[in-house]
Amino acid sequence: MNYKLKFNKKCLDVYIIHLIIFLFIGLVGIFSTPYKDLFIGIKKIITTRSILLTDYMYVSGIGATLLNASITSLLILMIYKINKTKPNGSMIMTLWLTLGFSMVGKNFINIWPTIIGVYLYSKIQKDSFSNYVLIATLSTSLSPISSELFEILNLNSYITLLLSISISILIGMILPPLAKFTLKMHQGYNLYNVGFANGLITVLIISILNYFGIEIKQNLLWSTEYKTISLFLVISLIIFLISLGIKKFHLSKLSNILRHSGRTITDFYLMYGNSSYLNMGILGIIFLSYIVIVNGDLNGPTIALLFCIIGFGAIGKHPLNTIPLVLGVSFTAYISNIQLNTPTTILTSLGSTALAPISGQFGVIIGFITGCLHLILMKYIGHLSGGINLYNNGFIAGILAIILIPIIDGFKKGDI
Structure with a gap:
């Protein structure tokens, strides 16, 4: 579907809004940490392994983490501006993903190889890069691969650097098709x-590396000491989002958002303007409350997944199509005697909302069952990507969707 949004004074510019958000994040980082520690922390972020789960708050503290998130997000915003990208829900979503995952795997150095790869693909296709800038931004979920290959390949340093960057660029080139x-x-x-x-892609890479006897060591760097300042940060952003959409006109449009299944591409921003910010803020309240209720940690990984949900509030997610999935994950964990606040469980709960369209299209019960299965698949095959793919919940969700959709559709049509 194609939607056109008539901009007026009531519909604030996406660039300005996110410029404010990213500068706010950076300023909180700067003023929360001594300058000397900031530089040391940024250096640690750039030089450390960044595969899942590498919580930059654990690696370098909250100040450097927020500053990295701010810089990285501003760079992506600049790319959009240079390419004159028209604001839409997909753009908003990618900006929030960048902001969140720049606290757990992305930094302003390692994002470039895959972006360059997508750029080269656009040139091979003799097409404008502006048509690929969204997928270029999303390609940065594979940002850890260049530093990881540099770490594990036992070759001359310059050769290893060239090889690792070249492989990352190649991955960016094959991603669009x-x-x-x-x-x-x-x-x-x-x-x-x-x-x-x-x-x-990562399953293929991991398989090739394992075939030649090269194994990628898993990471679990998980901070627990920055909950208060993280809570302040997240609540401040949620309040800002709600303030953008709280007007009577935007409230009236929220009920329309809730009627959509969320199936790709359902662009709430192009259809309902600033009402999408209200939806994003409400999603933030719901899932921040969930993290607090289960006594989960607020750190790089959990904020990344929370911001992911908030971002997709502009394109596909809303409370009615996400809550059943999270309840399904939580129920499965509970009956399996797994604590709800373990890293795997809480991240899988939040990540299961990738399948919101299934819940939105086929109902609460199917959504609940899908959530149950998402946790089971994550437990047994989630390791296949080797931690290189920061959007690992998307990998599991894709596998589950291609299994469930034909079955659901078959029963609905009487084919089985």
């Missing part, structure tokens, strides 16, 4: 389509 194909596979029921495509 693969993502286009994977979208057909799950028919738009997995909102994290690029995460699914990246997961397939």
